[in-house]
Amino acid sequence: GAGVSQSPRYKVAKRGQDVALRCDPISGHVSLFWYQQALGQGPEFLTYFQNEAQLDKSGLPSDRFFAERPEGSVSTLKIQRTQQEDSAVYLCASSLDGTGWEKLFFGSGTQLSVL
Amino acid sequence: GNSVTQMEGPVTLSEEAFLTINCTYTATGYPSLFWYVQYPGEGLQLLLKATKADDKGSNKGFEATYRKETTSFHLEKGSVQVSDSAVYFCALTPKAAGNKLTFGGGTRVLVKP
Numbered sequence: 001g002a003g004v005s006q007s008p009r010y011k012v013a014k015r016g017q018d019v020a021l022r023c024d025p026i027s028g029h030v031s032l033f034w035y036q037q038a039l040g041q042g043p044e045f046l047t048y049f050q051n052e053a054q055l056d057k058s059g060l061p062s063d064r065f066f067a068e069r070p071e072g073s074v075s076t077l078k079i080q081r082t083q084q085e086d087s088a089v090y091l092c093a094s095s096l097d098g099t100g101w102e103k104l105f106f107g108s109g110t111q112l113s114v115l
Numbered sequence: 116g117n118s119v120t121q122m123e124g125p126v127t128l129s130e131e132a133f134l135t136i137n138c139t140y141t142a143t144g145y146p147s148l149f150w151y152v153q154y155p156g157e158g159l160q161l162l163l164k165a166t167k168a169d170d171k172g173s174n175k176g177f178e179a180t181y182r183k184e185t186t187s188f189h190l191e192k193g194s195v196q197v198s199d200s201a202v203y204f205c206a207l208t209p210k211a212a213g214n215k216l217t218f219g220g221g222t223r224v225l226v227k228p
Contacts, residue, residue, distance in 0.1 A: 042218030106158035
């Protein structure tokens with residue numbers, strides 16, 4: 001596609017529900033990143049994939065957070081048993097090569113609200 | 116650890132005014148430095164970057180110089196337009212970390228006609 005696409009654009013969940021957030025990176029992009037952006041703050045790194053391999057998941061805040069990219073293209077970020085503190089915008093970004101140094105392209109994000 | 120501190124907003128300016136957004140950082144070694152911009156309703160976009168000391172990044176009339184002595188990367192533009200209204204984020208990444216960015220908190224800029 002023309003850019004990084006994320007869905008849904010908005011998600012409202014009741015506390016304790018599981019949610020799944022989807023990211024479609026730019027076709028052919030090797031690297032994929034997830035960031036979490038709390039209201040009024042800068043994005044914070046969650047996890048990084050190179051193709052289907054999750055090379056860095058050091059930013060995932062708890063074991064309730066899980067990300068996958070099984071075929072090296074589309075990625076899903078899953079949050080189990082959502083809590084109010086999970087409310088944030090979740091950003092996906094991709095870049096062309098596997099070094100992680102090529103220009104990053106960000107999606108518009110999924111705004112998650114946990115009630 | 117790595118951190119980025121930037122001036123809090125909002126910054127409100129008149130069109131054609133001079134804009135400065137301060138950014139300082141803490142990092143081991145010599146990181147690469149970036150400014151990203153987020154226009155209303157859009158995703159983050161890379162505005163400019165600098166990869167070593169004394170480098171100047173520039174784009175769309177914006178400039179920032181990598182100052183190792185003061186660990187700073189201040190963003191400047193000589194004459195802002197209404198279309199520059201956005202949130203600006205300073206960010207860094209250590210050399211070995213690729214695009215694993217550490218961002219500042221963002222500065223909202225509002226340019227009035």
